[in-house]
Amino acid sequence: MKENRGFFGFGKNVTIAGLVSFFMDISSEMIYPLVPLFLANILGVNKSVIGLIEGIAESTASLLKVFSGWFSDTIGNRKWLMAAGYGISTLSRPFIASAYSWQQVMGFRFMDRFGKGVRTAPRDAIIAESADMTALGRAFGFHRAMDTMGAVAGPALAFFLLGMLSNDYRKVFRLSMVPGIIAVLLIIFFITEKKKAVAAYAERPKLTMKHFDWRFKFFVAIAGLFAFGNSSDVFLILRAQQIGIKPVMIPVIYLLFNLVYSLSALPAGIAADRFGKKRLILLGFVLFAVLYYGFAVAPGPRAVWILFGFYGLFMGLTEGIQKAFLSTVIPPDFKATAFGVYNTVVGVAMLPASLIGGWLWDQVSPSATFYFGAITASLSAVLFIVFIAVIKRSGFTKQ
Numbered sequence: 001m002k003e004n005r006g007f008f009g010f011g012k013n014v015t016i017a018g019l020v021s022f023f024m025d026i027s028s029e030m031i032y033p034l035v036p037l038f039l040a041n042i043l044g045v046n047k048s049v050i051g052l053i054e055g056i057a058e059s060t061a062s063l064l065k066v067f068s069g070w071f072s073d074t075i076g077n078r079k080w081l082m083a084a085g086y087g088i089s090t091l092s093r094p095f096i097a098s099a100y101s102w103q104q105v106m107g108f109r110f111m112d113r114f115g116k117g118v119r120t121a122p123r124d125a126i127i128a129e130s131a132d133m134t135a136l137g138r139a140f141g142f143h144r145a146m147d148t149m150g151a152v153a154g155p156a157l158a159f160f161l162l163g164m165l166s167n168d169y170r171k172v173f174r175l176s177m178v179p180g181i182i183a184v185l186l187i188i189f190f191i192t193e194k195k196k197a198v199a200a201y202a203e204r205p206k207l208t209m210k211h212f213d214w215r216f217k218f219f220v221a222i223a224g225l226f227a228f229g230n231s232s233d234v235f236l237i238l239r240a241q242q243i244g245i246k247p248v249m250i251p252v253i254y255l256l257f258n259l260v261y262s263l264s265a266l267p268a269g270i271a272a273d274r275f276g277k278k279r280l281i282l283l284g285f286v287l288f289a290v291l292y293y294g295f296a297v298a299p300g301p302r303a304v305w306i307l308f309g310f311y312g313l314f315m316g317l318t319e320g321i322q323k324a325f326l327s328t329v330i331p332p333d334f335k336a337t338a339f340g341v342y343n344t345v346v347g348v349a350m351l352p353a354s355l356i357g358g359w360l361w362d363q364v365s366p367s368a369t370f371y372f373g374a375i376t377a378s379l380s381a382v383l384f385i386v387f388i389a390v391i392k393r394s395g396f397t398k399q
Helices: 013-029 035-042 047-075 078-090 091-097 103-128 134-164 171-177 176-191 214-230 234-244 246-273 275-298 299-326 334-364 367-394
Strands: none
Touching: 013 078, 013 091, 013 103, 013 134, 013 171, 013 176, 013 275, 035 103, 047 103, 047 334, 078 091, 078 103, 078 176, 078 367, 091 103, 091 171, 091 176, 091 214, 103 134, 103 299, 103 334, 134 171, 134 246, 134 275, 134 299, 134 334, 171 176, 214 299, 214 367, 234 299, 234 367, 246 299, 275 299, 275 367, 299 334, 334 367
């Protein structure tokens, strides 16, 4: 279902999906920077338990995305699964506000990430189905820009509220429900979806890879390899502190990353539509390899500031554009399933990536963590060049 252009040059669904992610990220990022502090300073939890909580939470979201995508294709509905996912995450906020043990916090994180797992694939499918084929990069770039602007506004609002509320974490957690509720209401009242006639399907969608051709499988494999070397951003923050960035400036440098990410996502999407999505994806792989090498050898704080700025640019060049490219190589009846498979593969690969990154940091050296990421990104770039060459020889049209 393609829409007439309006609202910043996009159809209504694309625009509203961007606003939904903006408000939900404000809600989420009001909490996430504070949860480790809340666990450590208020509940007295050690770092290994904090890592366990985050590992379980992120694995839940990654594994659930493929099932949510398949279920969306099966029932022929995106909107209400999307609303349910955002609603579950919003309803999790009171649990963290009333938590008095790490087990309760883990329950909150599980519920919140469960909601993310439910909503992601149907939301991406709505964006793909609502945008023109010639503007997919711009549509996903706009969505990533709005999402990341929320990630900039959320921590800033949280620290502002902490000052006003005398560092009362629980009040901030409760207030984070407000932008989440706005996000859910936007979906209910403004997202429109043309109901699919599920009974008319020649074959009801099944959770299988046989619906997808070699282009989808090859690309997902490359994305998984790349994610295998893309360890948690926690290591970037630790590296920044190790090199000389003062702890008080860590939130500022992370806001710089998110700001550049947000500002670059839409222009990158427009460039992808004009010059080709594959070129921008390849540029992203190469840039990541250079950046991780830079983090491995960075001589001082000034270099770290520059690297974080370019890391934001890398995110703008890859997150939305990879999904836009994916939209061009999957059949229309299985879009949500495809996005679910992609998100699950990438998400699951990032768990061992972080475990390997931590092991290399402790057992070899901090630089080894980033050398490993640079090597896997370089290998991904080489495989992607091969992928592009095979596509050209196979006679597929330019994407």
